[in-house]
Amino acid sequence: MIRIDSVTKRYPDGTVAVDRLSLEIPDRSITVLVGPSGCGKTTTLRMINRMVEPSEGTILLDGKDIQQQPVNTLRRSMGYVIQNAGLFQHRTILDNIATVPRLLGWGKEKSRARARELMERVGLDGALAKRYPYQLSGGQQQRVGVARALAADPPVLLMDEPFSAVDPVVRKGLQDELLRIQEELGKTIVFVTHDIDEAVKLGTMVAVMRTGGRLAQFAPPAELLTDPADSFVEDFLGTDRGIRRLSFFPSAGLELLTAPIVASDTTDEQIAARDLTDAPYLLVTDLDGKPLGWAERDTEIDTARLLPYGRPFVVATDSLRAALDCAVLSPTGWAVAVDGEGRAAGVVSQQTIGEAIRGAHAKSATTQKAAR
Numbered sequence: 001m002i003r004i005d006s007v008t009k010r011y012p013d014g015t016v017a018v019d020r021l022s023l024e025i026p027d028r029s030i031t032v033l034v035g036p037s038g039c040g041k042t043t044t045l046r047m048i049n050r051m052v053e054p055s056e057g058t059i060l061l062d063g064k065d066i067q068q069q070p071v072n073t074l075r076r077s078m079g080y081v082i083q084n085a086g087l088f089q090h091r092t093i094l095d096n097i098a099t100v101p102r103l104l105g106w107g108k109e110k111s112r113a114r115a116r117e118l119m120e121r122v123g124l125d126g127a128l129a130k131r132y133p134y135q136l137s138g139g140q141q142q143r144v145g146v147a148r149a150l151a152a153d154p155p156v157l158l159m160d161e162p163f164s165a166v167d168p169v170v171r172k173g174l175q176d177e178l179l180r181i182q183e184e185l186g187k188t189i190v191f192v193t194h195d196i197d198e199a200v201k202l203g204t205m206v207a208v209m210r211t212g213g214r215l216a217q218f219a220p221p222a223e224l225l226t227d228p229a230d231s232f233v234e235d236f237l238g239t240d241r242g243i244r245r246l247s248f249f250p251s252a253g254l255e256l257l258t259a260p261i262v263a264s265d266t267t268d269e270q271i272a273a274r275d276l277t278d279a280p281y282l283l284v285t286d287l288d289g290k291p292l293g294w295a296e297r298d299t300e301i302d303t304a305r306l307l308p309y310g311r312p313f314v315v316a317t318d319s320l321r322a323a324l325d326c327a328v329l330s331p332t333g334w335a336v337a338v339d340g341e342g343r344a345a346g347v348v349s350q351q352t353i354g355e356a357i358r359g360a361h362a363k364s365a366t367t368q369k370a371a372r
């Protein structure tokens, strides 16, 4: 939908902020521009809505050169969200969100109704509608910024470090919310960040830029983590990229053992009848199947003296990274898998997870080879 074709931006003082950048930004997905400070991310984003004009090259929106379109029409098709939200301080939350619909002549009531609908969509309590921005937390203000950008339902959303100014917990909430909204609305989002973890979490495609405004690599996050184009990208991804890559492999294929799961009312005879050769520990659950803790095999089960089972992983939704983390943190070295209701679904050892990781790597290498 958006095609950046050999674009260069030279500022009047001679700074080359972006150097012959070419990118095809796919429709209805999140493309993240990431890179160190000053590598030209913001300049690139602002060239898409013509807040900055390129010195050379062209940008096409739906196949049409944006230079040939009136700036106002272009910007109406693009919501824009910035760090610290940039809200109008003298307007209420509702009127902030209703700004663009009002400009488009929707009428007061219709615009406000739309604003109320959007508050709900971005997870803001309707009771905040009459407040002013200074009466909201940073995270809430950012949500207002997203709601305002979405108000006129533009197909494109440009987001410039929108979540950088909030603490990590709020930030995670905003990221999750963005992914949820994106699943519902399917916008074409271009998202700027300097945080590689945010890029990997949010991006369908990630463009890593290097100082001097050049593209270092453009790839889906899993491919970036597996196959960094050069040492710059590798360094930028950080030391634990192998572990982070495991987030892209589901835990669902893990071979889980169920024999070591015993409810607190299971009799010794019932336990003796099970095949527990591979399991040095038993996972004791309550009568509803929820884990209570570990007991050593061949000892009497005393629910008051169990080893803690740690944090379990949800087998339907969690990744191999989550499963590995559970096993590493578990005092027994075994991870507990639970279903959506928190009932024990099985247990798995570090060794089995290790084998699954090797299998997943081998499979992904074959798939990538075939795709080339």
Ligand SMILES: Nc1ncnc2c1ncn2[C@@H]1O[C@H](COP(=O)(O)OP(=O)(O)OP(=O)(O)O)[C@@H](O)[C@H]1O
Residues within 6 Å of the ligand: 011, 012, 013, 015, 016, 017, 035, 036, 037, 038, 039, 040, 041, 042, 043, 044, 194
């Ligand atoms: N108006 C301007 N005039 C001259 N140079 C500029 C101007 N705006 C940006 N630059 C320079 O262009 C380069 C790229 O800036 P840009 O803001 O696009 O980078 P960025 O990757 O978004 O950085 P950050 O992560 O720090 O926000 C920098 O060297 C910056 O100093």
